[in-house]
Amino acid sequence: MKIFLLILIFVNIYADNNSNGDKWTLKRSNFYYENDTFFLTDYGYTSGARISWLYEVENPRKDIYDIAPFNFGGSKTYRSFSMVNQIYTPEDTNETKLITDDRPYAGWTYFEIGLHKSSRTHLRSLNIRLGVVGRISGSEYLQNLIHSTINEPKVKGWDNQLHNEIGLNLKYTHKWKFSYEQKNRFESSIIPFSEFELGNISTKGTVGVALRFGRNIQKDFGVSSINIGAEDGIPSYKQEFFSHKKKWGFSINMYNATSLIYRNIFLDGNTFKNSHSVKKNLLVGYSGLGFTLRYKQFVVDFMQVYTTSEFESEENGHLNGSLIFSWLYN
Numbered sequence: 001m002k003i004f005l006l007i008l009i010f011v012n013i014y015a016d017n018n019s020n021g022d023k024w025t026l027k028r029s030n031f032y033y034e035n036d037t038f039f040l041t042d043y044g045y046t047s048g049a050r051i052s053w054l055y056e057v058e059n060p061r062k063d064i065y066d067i068a069p070f071n072f073g074g075s076k077t078y079r080s081f082s083m084v085n086q087i088y089t090p091e092d093t094n095e096t097k098l099i100t101d102d103r104p105y106a107g108w109t110y111f112e113i114g115l116h117k118s119s120r121t122h123l124r125s126l127n128i129r130l131g132v133v134g135r136i137s138g139s140e141y142l143q144n145l146i147h148s149t150i151n152e153p154k155v156k157g158w159d160n161q162l163h164n165e166i167g168l169n170l171k172y173t174h175k176w177k178f179s180y181e182q183k184n185r186f187e188s189s190i191i192p193f194s195e196f197e198l199g200n201i202s203t204k205g206t207v208g209v210a211l212r213f214g215r216n217i218q219k220d221f222g223v224s225s226i227n228i229g230a231e232d233g234i235p236s237y238k239q240e241f242f243s244h245k246k247k248w249g250f251s252i253n254m255y256n257a258t259s260l261i262y263r264n265i266f267l268d269g270n271t272f273k274n275s276h277s278v279k280k281n282l283l284v285g286y287s288g289l290g291f292t293l294r295y296k297q298f299v300v301d302f303m304q305v306y307t308t309s310e311f312e313s314e315e316n317g318h319l320n321g322s323l324i325f326s327w328l329y330n
Helices: 002-016 139-149 240-245
Strands: 023-035 044-058 075-089 106-119 122-133 165-176 178-181 187-199 202-215 248-264 283-295 298-307 318-328
Touching: 023 075, 044 139, 044 318, 075 122, 075 139, 106 139, 202 283, 248 298
Parallel strands: none
Antiparallel strands: 023 044, 023 318, 044 075, 075 106, 106 122, 122 165, 165 187, 178 187, 187 202, 202 248, 248 283, 283 298, 298 318
C-alpha cells in the first residue's frame, strides 16, 4: 500500500512540473466511496474506495495521445491517475471455513493511469490498471480496521481469500452525448456508452446508456462508478467554462447497462493457481439511480446501483451505493 501511494505522489509531482514540454493542468479531483452498507448489507462487492486526479494536457506532442484513428472534430486531451481498493466477500462473514457455494474472499488494490480524448459529443478513454489481488492487497486489514472503528464484528473468513496475484487490465470506453437545453429552464442529456476490458482480472464487454435531467447540468460526460464508465466529470470540448458559469446545479441521474463476461477473477478464482471459485453468470445487468449536487466548484454525486446475480448459486441481485466528492479547479 505504501509503495502504491508513493507512486501516486510521484506521478502527481511529475505532472505538476510538466512532461516533455506538454503542459499538464490539474482540472478535477475525485474521491469515490462505494459500499453496500448504505443498504444495510455487508457482502458481495462490499466496499470500494478510489482517489483520482484529472489533468488537461495542453499542446500534446506525442502520438500516444491519439487514442483511436477517428476524427470527431475539435478535441481536448486529458490524463488521469488513480489509486483504488475494492473488497469482495461471501454473505456469511462469521464462518471461518470455506463456503463452497458462495463467492471467494478477494481484495484488489491497484494503480490506474487513464488517457482521455474529449470532443463535443464523443469521449474516448483508455485505462491501464496494475495492482495486486490476495493478502498483499491489504484488503483484510483494511476491512477489519474499518469494522473495528465503527464497532462492527471482525470478518472471520479471510484465510480463504484468493492467492496473491499481480493483476493487469486494459479498459477502453467510448461515450456519446446528446443534449437538449432550454434557456433558463431544465436541461437533459442522453449518454450511450460501450466499453471493453481485457486482462487476468476481468475480460468483458459492456453496453449501456445514462440519462440526466436537471438545472445547470455540468457540460461533461456524466457520472461513472469505479467499475462502470470512464473518469468522472470529463468536460466536453470548449464547454469547460460553462461548467463553472452558474454557482449551483443539480440533476437526477439514471443508467442501465449489461455486461457479457468471459473472465472475472473474483468469481473464477486465481489465474495461475488453484483456488476457490463459483460458476459465474455470463450476462450481468446494472441499474443505477441517483443525483448530482454542485455549488461553485464542489460537487457531490450519489448513485444507488442494483447488480443482477453474478453467479449461479446467488439467489438475488445486490444493491450498492456510490458516493463521489469532487473539487473542480479553474
